[in-house]
Amino acid sequence: MKTSSKQKTFLLTALLTLTLSGCATVPNVQYGDAGSAKPMSTEFGSSDLQQIAASLVDSLITFPPIIELTAQKRPVISVDRVKNKTMQHIDTESITDTVRTKLIRSGKFRFIDRTTDSAAIEEIKTQQDSGLVDKKSAVNFGGQAGADFLLTANFSEIRQKAGSVTDVYYKFTMNLKNLRTGVLEWSDEKEIRKVFNKSLFGG
């Protein structure tokens, strides 16, 4: 009788261990959702990037003067560097890349990418000078389209700390500047607030 009850307890413990370990696999690596909105810290994260890009793109393509402007043609935009005024090292080009991708996919705008210009110059030079390329199909210098608009952006943060609470406010402002007139045709901003409360237990 004594042994059987011991055995029972052992079995139950084994079962308990199994069920507990059921949630964790070894090694503990798994694929997550790339679109997850779970904040890990008050630092700038992937969800913040996605929220900023989605909100600004939605705002731009539904702004009435922009709808009018893009109804007949697809204006050409050049993207300026983001002025990063936060305390963090953030790959701001990644934010403007996402904005640009979304805008291109909306079918309303076309873009000029100045970051790949040196490679383009190299390619055109080869086409012109190497003697390998048929002159009739070779691309000439001076044929590229000029941008109608410049997309500029500012990124700032306000960080406050009181006791165990850290409060970070992010503001991403984007402007669309008409290069012919210098007028800002559109502007909008996305605000994000992240609050971290370092609790007494854990944290």
Added chain:
Amino acid sequence: MSILKLKHLILLALIALSFAGCASTSGIEAIAKVIPGDGQTELNKSIIVNNRSLASDIEITDIKSAFTGNMLKVQLSLRSKSRDTVALQYRFDWLDVQGFEINSNQSWKPFLIYGKETRTIQGVAPDPRAREFKLNLRDPDEVNTN
């Protein structure tokens, strides 16, 4: 022997708890289809509740859609039935006229709704082909995988 029984009970409760920890709960889905050419009329408007506790806090009171330019724009009104602030996450899925999903890499977005408040969620289609959409609402606390 009675102590042993108690032990077994505790163990069983622990097992049950550990199982409950793995359970994942889906949220609320709102689906609507728009008749091409006329953004204001909707077909097949439906709300699917997969999470009763979330549905007891949040109610979708209105679904609206319109075309701005050639882009489908939608708005859903949410009413909080709770006294407390409810933290939610939402994500739009967009489908074309044939029901194919467009741009499946939509991300979850956080959304706060204060007690007894009515707020709206707006979404704009990623491209002009969208004619149908689905709003997914979920409780961030009940999401296990990131």
